[in-house]
Amino acid sequence: MTDIDQTGNTPRSAVPTLRAGKSSPTIYDIAELAGVNPSTVSRALSKPGRVSAKTAQKIMDAAEQLNYQVNVFARALPTGRTQTIGLIVSDITNPAFFDVIRGAESAASARDYTLMLAESAESADLELTAARRMLATVDGLILASPRLSDEEIASLAAKKPVVVINRNVDGVPSVIADADAGVSDAVRHLADMGHTEISYVAGPERSWMSARRWESIKARCDWHGIMAAVVASSQPTVDGGRRAAATVRAGTATAVICYNDLMAIGLMRELQAAGLEIPNDLSIMGFDNIFGSDFTTPPLSTIKSPLGELGAAALQHVLAALDHADAAPTLPALPTELVLRGSTGRVKGS
Amino acid sequence: MTDIDQTGNTPRSAVPTLRAGKSSPTIYDIAELAGVNPSTVSRALSKPGRVSAKTAQKIMDAAEQLNYQVNVFARALPTGRTQTIGLIVSDITNPAFFDVIRGAESAASARDYTLMLAESAESADLELTAARRMLATVDGLILASPRLSDEEIASLAAKKPVVVINRNVDGVPSVIADADAGVSDAVRHLADMGHTEISYVAGPERSWMSARRWESIKARCDWHGIMAAVVASSQPTVDGGRRAAATVRAGTATAVICYNDLMAIGLMRELQAAGLEIPNDLSIMGFDNIFGSDFTTPPLSTIKSPLGELGAAALQHVLAALDHADAAPTLPALPTELVLRGSTGRVKGS
DNA sequence: CCCACTTTGTCAACCGGTTGCCAAATATTG
DNA sequence: CAATATTTGGCAACCGGTTGACAAAGTGGG
Structure with missing residues (x-):
């Protein structure tokens, strides 16, 4: 009662005999139909070249006719794959x-x-x-x-x-x-815009990536003679960004780079709610270029990850x-x- | 070389013998260790109550000791589960x-x-x-x-x-x-705000849900004596919303409900880019209340789906x-x- | 034409569980 | 205490593939 023709062709009227009570065909059914041994079927199906082209074809035809699908569990059991x-x-x-x-x-x-x-x-x-x-x-x-x-x-x-x-x-x-490429351009851009002091709103303390990003930023800032400092944060989320707003306002940096876009968005929205104008009062940049990072007003500048x-x-x-x-x-x-x-x-x- | 203690306890110095060359223990190993038949192990593990509490305990201990994990493929093969x-x-x-x-x-x-x-x-x-x-x-x-x-x-x-x-x-x-509950409140809100003509920016033509949402909106609008019309669209995405902007502007409706938030966001941004003020010039509402629907300026009003x-x-x-x-x-x-x-x-x- | 060598297919064991059937052990009852 | 009912555990078959070993068939060279 279950045989739906999947190809959209005219339905084949009768599927060749399956063992009674079985819902799906096995290599044994194919073997019988093609007149060969089950192991030959197995080889034809998974070891290209191991059986002659002639028998392989016979087996393929039989498999097609029965609408055969391997049982992944049976295959995984001996192979583990x-x-x-x-x-x-x-x-x-x-x-x-x-x-x-x-x-x-x-x-x-x-x-x-x-x-x-x-x-x-x-x-x-x-x-x-x-x-x-x-x-x-x-x-x-x-x-x-x-x-x-x-x-x-x-x-x-x-x-x-x-x-x-x-x-x-x-x-x-x-x-x-590799943060370097993007950070290098980003810091140069900020330098060009006249910024001389920037903050980095860090990600989770244990985040390896956050540390790398900071290293990269710090190195480029040093190169440009820009002051750079880290602002610790709670979580790498929109909320985390919001919560970093107070600290950011308290500082004197004119540009902020956040560990990721989520934080940058949260920070921006919180500061805007407090009356700041972005980017006039403060430049904000994120990392990653996620979906939604251009929904904000202004849309977010960011360092895009591949x-x-x-x-x-x-x-x-x-x-x-x-x-x-x-x-x-x-x-x-x-x-x-x-x-x-x-x-x-x-x-x-x- | 592979036996990592997963519990964090002091590592047990020697794992009881496994069959040579085997990487992970089987019910046969447990059976041997516990001095029972493999089938009893199987039952103890998957048929609660089928074996006596005493042997069950012995088996559990042995399993624990060997750090046993069922082989899901072996289990799936006969059961299909x-x-x-x-x-x-x-x-x-x-x-x-x-x-x-x-x-x-x-x-x-x-x-x-x-x-x-x-x-x-x-x-x-x-x-x-x-x-x-x-x-x-x-x-x-x-x-x-x-x-x-x-x-x-x-x-x-x-x-x-x-x-x-x-x-x-x-x-x-x-x-x-069920769209009705939210739509009912939404349309009442729009009516309260003085709107007398609204548009529905539809989703994909074949979308069952889009049709249902429209039905619901239409019914409520009729009830309030508000004119309502459908605007066709291309895709249920931000871009699709953008592309609907021209049609929306050409119409006379003062409020628009979009098939989903993605479209609402696209529409809003496109209209803003063209100089419209939202919501002063036009009210926009979405469906779903997705992540990011409050990133926009103004944040999006929407009908939240559960x-x-x-x-x-x-x-x-x-x-x-x-x-x-x-x-x-x-x-x-x-x-x-x-x-x-x-x-x-x-x-x-x- | 015979022999060595390669290709192709078969046999049977195995992967690691589950489960129907049966017998042994234990519990219940009169 | 015997007879019966109920648990409990063991045996063996089975799920559906894969694969090593081997024999039969096919190929080529001398």
Whole structure:
């Protein structure tokens, strides 16, 4: 009662006999129909070249006729392989991950792998649970900005190939957005606009990426002779940005770079609510160029991360590790890029 | 070389013998250690009450000691069950799905199911591929605002439990946000503000939900004696909203309700760019209350959908269908709610 | 034409669980 | 205490593929 013709062709009237009570055909059904041994069917289907073209064709025809689909569990049982890669993002709600997901997904499809997605809602515990669960059913795992400890990540990586995005963990391959390129342009732009003192609203204390971004900013500011200081924050979210507003106002910097766009948006809105004009009274810049960063008034200037490329590169690296377990080539850092919009401008009165 | 102590306790010095060359313990290892038959182990682990408390305890201890984890494939092979539910969203990039995902995910965790997420990037083809792939490894499937045809959905539903979110497909259970409640308040609000003519910028032509929203708006407008007309659109995205701007300007309506927030944002930004003042020159309202809908200036007034509840309800319904294959209770429609912000206001000169 | 070598297909064991059936052990009852 | 009812555990078959070992068939060279 279940046989729906999936091709849209005229429905074949009768599907050749299946074993009674069985809902889906197996290689045994194909073997019988094609007059060969089941193992030959298995080889024809998964070991190209192992059987003669003639029998292979017979088997393909039979498979087609029965509308055969491999049972992934049966295949996974002896091989352990599922053609699936897991991706865990720390927060599905953070638009920064959109493109990471898209990038990984399309890289996966291109190689006939399926992407399995999970999120940890910013909780290290949930993340560990999700990672463990996934690891059981997946050939490899990508962790995007994980909240896990280095040890936990290493322990996962000991079991199956793991690639980390935007974080550096000893012994675990990672793909990283190189802040320098974008920061260099951004700081030069601010310098051109007459700024001589800027603040960096940092991300989470334990965030490796936040530290890197600050390093990069500090280095460029020194080069330009600009004063730079860090403002600590609570969370890398819109709310976190809002809460940093008081500290920012108390300071004397004329430009602020935030750890990410979410914070920049929160900061901007809070300051605007308090009567400041952006960018006249203060220039604000974010990181990542997320969805919605141009919704604000003024639209946000930001340092764009190669999010899609990061996702794709991570996936490709997992696949490479799967192919030749030895090779672990260092990955090129992917460059960031300045996106100038309306939230940065000339220092007042200059 | 792989045995990482996962508990954080002092590492046990020696893990009891495993069969040579095996990486992870099986029920056979447990059986040996506990001095019982493998089938007893299987029962102790998955059929509570089937074995005596005493042996169950012995087995649990042995399992703990070996750090046992079931092999999901081996379990799935005979049973066909994976404790996994799939969720396919039409566009991971659409913030409206955030809460749907979160809602479904937490409902799944609560029942010890894992959620498997995929997206179709707004393509019916990709969606079908993703759905087919998922169906093979998943106990049930949730389709959020699917792009598939009714027939395709029905054909998927013929194989495993499927629940559709925000769409009505004959014979397939669905959970739906009831526009009426929110629309009723919204139209009353607009009437109070002096509006006598409003436009509805529609979603995709084939969108069931868009039609329902329009019906609801039309009915309420009639009730209030307000003129209402539909403006067709291209896509339910920010860009789609932008492209509707010209048509909207050409009309005489003083308030516009858009199919979703994304469109409302696009429309608003485009009109602002053209010099209109919102809400003075025109009131704009969206649907859903997505992330970012309060980033705009003015922040968007919108009719909030119970997105999280939708996701959770869908998941629970799939689980219910799995439990008692017969029961298919009709699901209560979940109410929407008006969220008033700055993009709607009094008609100019009134 | 024979022999060595390669290709192709078969057999059977295995992956790690689940489950129907049965017998042994234990509990209940008159 | 015997007879019956109920638990409890073991045996073995099964889920649907994969794969090493081997034999049959095919190929080519001398």
